[in-house]
Amino acid sequence: MDKPKIATAALTGCFGCHMSILDIDDRILKLIELVDFNKSPINDIKEFTTRCRIGIVEGACATEENVEVLKDFRKHCDTLIALGDCAVMGGINAMRNTIPLKECLEEAYLNGPSVYNPEKKIPGDREIPLLLDRVYTCSEVVKIDFKLPGCPPSADTIWTALVALLENRPLELPYELIKYD
Amino acid sequence: MSSTIDDSKRIIINPVTRIEGHGKVSLYLDDNNKVVQARFHIIEFRGFERFIKGRPYWEMPVAVQRLCGICPVSHHLAAAKAMDMVVGADTLTPTAEKMRRLMHYGQILQSHSLHFFHLCSPDLLFGFDADPEIRNVIGVAKKHPELAVQGVMMRKYGQELIKATAGKKIHGTGAIPGGINKNLSIEERDTFLKEIDKITGWARSAVKIARDYTMEHLEELKDFGSFESNHTSLVREDGAMDLYHGRLRSIDADGNKIIDDIDYTNYLDYIAEEVRDWSYMKFPFIKSLGPEKGWYRVGPLARVNACDFIDTPEAEEARKVFMSLTKGKPNNITMAYHWARMIEILHAVEKIKDLLNDADLQGNDLVVIGERREEGIGLIEAPRGTLFHHYRVNEDDQVVMANLIVSTTNNNEPMNRAVQGVARDHLSGKEITEGLLNSIEVAIRAYDPCLSCATHAMGKMPLVVELFDSYNNLIDRKVKN
Numbered sequence: 001m002d003k004p005k006i007a008t009a010a011l012t013g014c015f016g017c018h019m020s021i022l023d024i025d026d027r028i029l030k031l032i033e034l035v036d037f038n039k040s041p042i043n044d045i046k047e048f049t050t051r052c053r054i055g056i057v058e059g060a061c062a063t064e065e066n067v068e069v070l071k072d073f074r075k076h077c078d079t080l081i082a083l084g085d086c087a088v089m090g091g092i093n094a095m096r097n098t099i100p101l102k103e104c105l106e107e108a109y110l111n112g113p114s115v116y117n118p119e120k121k122i123p124g125d126r127e128i129p130l131l132l133d134r135v136y137t138c139s140e141v142v143k144i145d146f147k148l149p150g151c152p153p154s155a156d157t158i159w160t161a162l163v164a165l166l167e168n169r170p171l172e173l174p175y176e177l178i179k180y181d
Numbered sequence: 182m183s184s185t186i187d188d189s190k191r192i193i194i195n196p197v198t199r200i201e202g203h204g205k206v207s208l209y210l211d212d213n214n215k216v217v218q219a220r221f222h223i224i225e226f227r228g229f230e231r232f233i234k235g236r237p238y239w240e241m242p243v244a245v246q247r248l249c250g251i252c253p254v255s256h257h258l259a260a261a262k263a264m265d266m267v268v269g270a271d272t273l274t275p276t277a278e279k280m281r282r283l284m285h286y287g288q289i290l291q292s293h294s295l296h297f298f299h300l301c302s303p304d305l306l307f308g309f310d311a312d313p314e315i316r317n318v319i320g321v322a323k324k325h326p327e328l329a330v331q332g333v334m335m336r337k338y339g340q341e342l343i344k345a346t347a348g349k350k351i352h353g354t355g356a357i358p359g360g361i362n363k364n365l366s367i368e369e370r371d372t373f374l375k376e377i378d379k380i381t382g383w384a385r386s387a388v389k390i391a392r393d394y395t396m397e398h399l400e401e402l403k404d405f406g407s408f409e410s411n412h413t414s415l416v417r418e419d420g421a422m423d424l425y426h427g428r429l430r431s432i433d434a435d436g437n438k439i440i441d442d443i444d445y446t447n448y449l450d451y452i453a454e455e456v457r458d459w460s461y462m463k464f465p466f467i468k469s470l471g472p473e474k475g476w477y478r479v480g481p482l483a484r485v486n487a488c489d490f491i492d493t494p495e496a497e498e499a500r501k502v503f504m505s506l507t508k509g510k511p512n513n514i515t516m517a518y519h520w521a522r523m524i525e526i527l528h529a530v531e532k533i534k535d536l537l538n539d540a541d542l543q544g545n546d547l548v549v550i551g552e553r554r555e556e557g558i559g560l561i562e563a564p565r566g567t568l569f570h571h572y573r574v575n576e577d578d579q580v581v582m583a584n585l586i587v588s589t590t591n592n593n594e595p596m597n598r599a600v601q602g603v604a605r606d607h608l609s610g611k612e613i614t615e616g617l618l619n620s621i622e623v624a625i626r627a628y629d630p631c632l633s634c635a636t637h638a639m640g641k642m643p644l645v646v647e648l649f650d651s652y653n654n655l656i657d658r659k660v661k662n
Contacts, residue, residue, distance in 0.1 A: 014251075019251055029322060029330075098232075107231035114465075
């Protein structure tokens with residue numbers, strides 16, 4: 001019988017939530033018995049090749065490309081989980097939302113004390129994606145079915161949630177596994 | 182050159198990798214399919230330097246580490262070291278310094294293990310052009326289960342050390358301005374001591390795997406994405422490798438010192454970063470040599486090249502073997518990064534064992550405070566290379582300036598050179614194949630870029646290459662799945 005399919009992605013963030021998935025340690029061997037990975041950083045599948053039971057997305061939407069990836073996940077996944085504070089609330093990335101984007105760019109590329117930029121260039125090229133006016137949470141862009149907060153959510157939180165979903169049980173997390181860092 | 186490029190065929194590889202976002206490669210070919218230009222673009226921007234302004238200084242060690250979930254400890258400690266300066270803590274208590282070092286060596290162990298076992302071992306075990314179906318960590322787990330388990334357990338040991346010293350495996354809170362907020366209990370210590378000999382054995386065998394691989398494939402590896410470069414690293418005052426603290430040294434490709442014994446708080450006199458409009462990542466260089474010649478490598482290869490010796494016996498033996506390959510001169514082989522990285526794992530494990538046996542870790546004197554300053558600079562040798570944190574703080578304790586030169590940024594030009602090299606040697610005049618795409622990835626991967634923290638960290642670099650003719654018509658398109 002076909003195993004359930006899982007897909008994961010990281011939008012703008014630090015990849016710490018994917019690290020926390022890896023922190024399930026040797027339970028990884030059990031996980032690959034339970035599910036097959038489709039589009040995910042764990043393998044080399046770039047585009048969805050099938051519909052997935054569960055999609056897990058970490059990170060917030062800060063570029064046009066992030067939005068495209070997130071919409072693609074919504075389209076291909078029955079259940080979509082926003083993993084971690086960036087996906088749920090924008091996280092630390094959202095700190096730029098109170099500041100005009102131009103100022104952020106100028107600080108990094110013009111004003112920094114080690115900057116060497118005689119022509120006063122701000123990166124902008126056909127090969128790099130446009131930044132959004134502000135950082136958006138995942139649920140501002142698509143419908144999200146479950147939100148797992150934490151920076152990052154612990155490996156136990158992720159494991160408990162995943163196993164419950166795979167076994168078609170209600171997702172009931174004990175108090176100590178829900179943390180807002 | 183630009184007129185040539187306008188007439189060129191354009192090949193896009195996107196996404197190459199993802200750090201905290203994605204990287205991308207663009208290649209431009211002339212009519213004879215020779216590569217005119219090859220670039221590695223970093224396509225994400227977050228704006229930490231600006232939005233961190235106005236925040237209280239004591240938040241920096243916990244806030245700025247959110248740059249990276251793979252090596253948060255590096256940012257945690259670099260920011261804490263900068264804030265030590267701000268609170269006037271010139272010398273930490275032995276307990277604080279040793280707890281931080283234990284945290285850092287745990288980080289080196291987990292990050293290097295992840296990179297080698299989870300990400301790169303499929304390329305080395307199965308070949309660059311192996312079937313992508315098996316060329317991933319699950320393939321390794323099926324074909325070489327013992328090796329996969331070793332990798333998982335070595336990483337776990339490092340992560341547990343981080344938890345014991347920082348409070349959490351990812352984004353911890355242990356280091357604070359002026360010291361640390363906990364010591365190591367006897368129970369915690371004994372748990373780690375029980376496992377340390379097993380971990381040491383695995384670290385030894387990891388060095389052997391990397392060395393044997395390099396030596397057996399030396400003919401093909403020595404020119405693969407390789408080039409002569411400068412190398413930059415912190416080294417201890419006596420010239421020893423020191424991943425937590427030291428003085429700034431840069432050597433050229435022959436081993437001559439360009440700068441040496443530099444107090445890193447003066448880094449602005451020696452290092453600057455060039456902005457180029459085609460990447461969100463800047464290009465650092467040594468000022469006295471200028472942007473054209475002053476670029477350098479950082480990370481394991483640069484550190485093993487730049488230090489005079491390693492102060493732990495087994496890693497020092499391994500270093501001597503490594504350096505004998507190039508007769509004591511700097512090793513400039515890109516793929517030798519893996520071997521150097523495994524030597525550092527062994528060094529970190531030896532250091533961890535020494536620290537666990539040090540009673541200072543059970544001390545209770547955790548924090549010192551001195552005369553308040555307005556500026557703090559902290560450098561550390563992160564798993565991927567020299568990491569710079571620099572802050573100015575006003576009298577209301579608010580950060581008013583933050584400057585961060587992240588390890589991987591230092592390797593921006595080298596990674597671009599590696600991409601250029603592989604593109605010229607393996608792409609020019611040929612048909613695009615999946616194996617070629619992975620070859621470009623392999624060269625980038627050797628640097629363990631934190632921009633690939635994301636994709637790279639999980640071993641995935643999904644690629645699309647599109648070949649256009651000079652009228653922008655799509656000629657060929659390959660997707661690597």
